[in-house]
Amino acid sequence: SKNQSFKIINHLCFDDGSYKYVEIIGNPTSYQKNNKNFNGTFRDITDDWMKDAALKDSEEKFKLLFDSNPTIYFTLDENGFIISINQFGIDYFGYTKDEIVGHHVSKVFYTEDAKKAMKNLELLKYSSNDFLQWEIRKVKKTGEIIWVKETARLAKSRHGKSVYLIVCEDITSEILNRNLIRKKQQELMGAKEKAEEAALEKQQFASIMSHEVRTPLNAVIGMTNILLMDNPRDNQIQELNTLKFAAENLLMLVNDILDFSKIESGKVNLEKITFDLPIMVNNLKNSYQFKADEKGIKINLIVDESIPHQLLGDPTRISQILNNLVSNAIKFTEIGFVDISIRAIQQLNGSVKIRFEIADSGIGIPMEKHQSIFDSFSQANSDTTRKYGGTGLGLTITKRLVELHNSKIFIDSDLGKGTTFYFDIDFIVSFEKLLPIINFNDYSDTKIAGKRILLVEDNPFNQLIATKFLAKWNAIVDTAENGKIALEKLNSNSNYDLILMDIQMPVMDGIATTKAIREHQDISLQSIPIIALTAVAMENDKEKLLKDGMNDYLSKPFNPTDLYKKIIQLL
Numbered sequence: 001s002k003n004q005s006f007k008i009i010n011h012l013c014f015d016d017g018s019y020k021y022v023e024i025i026g027n028p029t030s031y032q033k034n035n036k037n038f039n040g041t042f043r044d045i046t047d048d049w050m051k052d053a054a055l056k057d058s059e060e061k062f063k064l065l066f067d068s069n070p071t072i073y074f075t076l077d078e079n080g081f082i083i084s085i086n087q088f089g090i091d092y093f094g095y096t097k098d099e100i101v102g103h104h105v106s107k108v109f110y111t112e113d114a115k116k117a118m119k120n121l122e123l124l125k126y127s128s129n130d131f132l133q134w135e136i137r138k139v140k141k142t143g144e145i146i147w148v149k150e151t152a153r154l155a156k157s158r159h160g161k162s163v164y165l166i167v168c169e170d171i172t173s174e175i176l177n178r179n180l181i182r183k184k185q186q187e188l189m190g191a192k193e194k195a196e197e198a199a200l201e202k203q204q205f206a207s208i209m210s211h212e213v214r215t216p217l218n219a220v221i222g223m224t225n226i227l228l229m230d231n232p233r234d235n236q237i238q239e240l241n242t243l244k245f246a247a248e249n250l251l252m253l254v255n256d257i258l259d260f261s262k263i264e265s266g267k268v269n270l271e272k273i274t275f276d277l278p279i280m281v282n283n284l285k286n287s288y289q290f291k292a293d294e295k296g297i298k299i300n301l302i303v304d305e306s307i308p309h310q311l312l313g314d315p316t317r318i319s320q321i322l323n324n325l326v327s328n329a330i331k332f333t334e335i336g337f338v339d340i341s342i343r344a345i346q347q348l349n350g351s352v353k354i355r356f357e358i359a360d361s362g363i364g365i366p367m368e369k370h371q372s373i374f375d376s377f378s379q380a381n382s383d384t385t386r387k388y389g390g391t392g393l394g395l396t397i398t399k400r401l402v403e404l405h406n407s408k409i410f411i412d413s414d415l416g417k418g419t420t421f422y423f424d425i426d427f428i429v430s431f432e433k434l435l436p437i438i439n440f441n442d443y444s445d446t447k448i449a450g451k452r453i454l455l456v457e458d459n460p461f462n463q464l465i466a467t468k469f470l471a472k473w474n475a476i477v478d479t480a481e482n483g484k485i486a487l488e489k490l491n492s493n494s495n496y497d498l499i500l501m502d503i504q505m506p507v508m509d510g511i512a513t514t515k516a517i518r519e520h521q522d523i524s525l526q527s528i529p530i531i532a533l534t535a536v537a538m539e540n541d542k543e544k545l546l547k548d549g550m551n552d553y554l555s556k557p558f559n560p561t562d563l564y565k566k567i568i569q570l571l
């Protein structure tokens, strides 16, 4: 319409149906109302045009992708001003495009983390990495804080300027979960620590309690033993035996509580010493004979002849298991029998599998209680304590002790049908000669007679009992109430043959005294045998005592036979 040059792009169709894109440039040569003349050129631009169209097409596709992808993309100039953002990002943050583009990124997206974000971007300039990634908080227009994982690259724009290309991925729920897990972990750690503390306190409490209760019990049991040894009248024998039985039961209960807390805290290690299982069960049977006779029930002992007499194991724990089961069997049986049976059910080179079975014709245990009776402080009936006594700890300990032997205890019982408990334990056959069992009432053995023994013990009851036994065996006994007095006695008279040393004493305790003796300037005193007498029957203490210079260890209230054996061994 005007007298002007023009440039148009159009396509020309040919007769054969093909077409070409052409750039037509026209320059007017003359311009009159109805007569327009141009001088023009047609340039075939088909190839360029097609390329351009492809580019446009891919740009559009990219833009579509850029805008619709559920990921936030934005670009920043090198000073942190937002150059572009995809539609998803705009919608996500809840702004209009104008409220974002052209603004500084720290004003729009970041809150407290703005400084950190700018520092990270700055780092990217000097980093040898193509991109850097970080987790950061961003804020929406509504004020809602979100967590994103940001990946930033540094690129050059067409004009050579630095441009940050940033991709954000919302990780809010992941972070919340992570925080929740961390919090839960912290809570668990706290709870674990508390539980461990409580377990330790419980154990310390049990240990202190056992010490406090064991000391007077030591006196009761010890005095009963002495009275029994002093030729009591016939009618007194039975009364003294009852007294002994009751005191020993009480001791068993104290031991149970201590043992339970020890097992619970995983502190029980099994011993491996040579012992005679058939004799052990025979003694066990004898110790219950009195009670069984009293109730009019029969105890049958069935011992497989093929069981070797020397086995390697923990006799204390095995007899603890059997004691628990046999005492229950007798307790819960009014008429009939209690069978104690041990059979070798498998003998392989050097080892033997033994089936222990304790069966009774007593009240039985209903099927639905077969599991729960093994729980601590649990009894089959609510009136069991009233009727039969007990604490409900015995089977819990028994079960754990059997498990410590890598085995499992089974029960076969029903109400009114009697009860059978059975389990198998593998033993290694030992070839070590066993010492003959010594009867402490047998004074014909003169090994202790005339030996000078220093008893270091503060408790007058314990002093009295130990002195009585030692005197029975014709030893020459001297006493000291604490370590300091003991050292004074040793300094003025160095010909003691053996020392019995209490651990917990006022003024100077047994450990300090033993250390002083082991480091004494008089060499002949250094090697004097020392047996620790302690009320704290803790397995780990035992090793510590040996490390502290003791030769042996005996827990109070001691069994006179054990004391006798240990003294003879050391002498």
Ligand code: ADP
Residues within 6 Å of the ligand: 324, 328, 329, 330, 332, 360, 362, 363, 364, 365, 373, 374, 378, 379, 380, 381, 384, 389, 390, 391, 392, 393, 394, 395, 396, 419
């Ligand atoms: P306690 O004997 O001190 O009550 P235990 O843990 O030894 O505790 O036993 C738990 C419960 O299992 C007993 O109270 C009793 O109800 C039941 N029980 C155990 N042994 C027998 C048995 N031989 N016959 C019948 N009931 C038994």
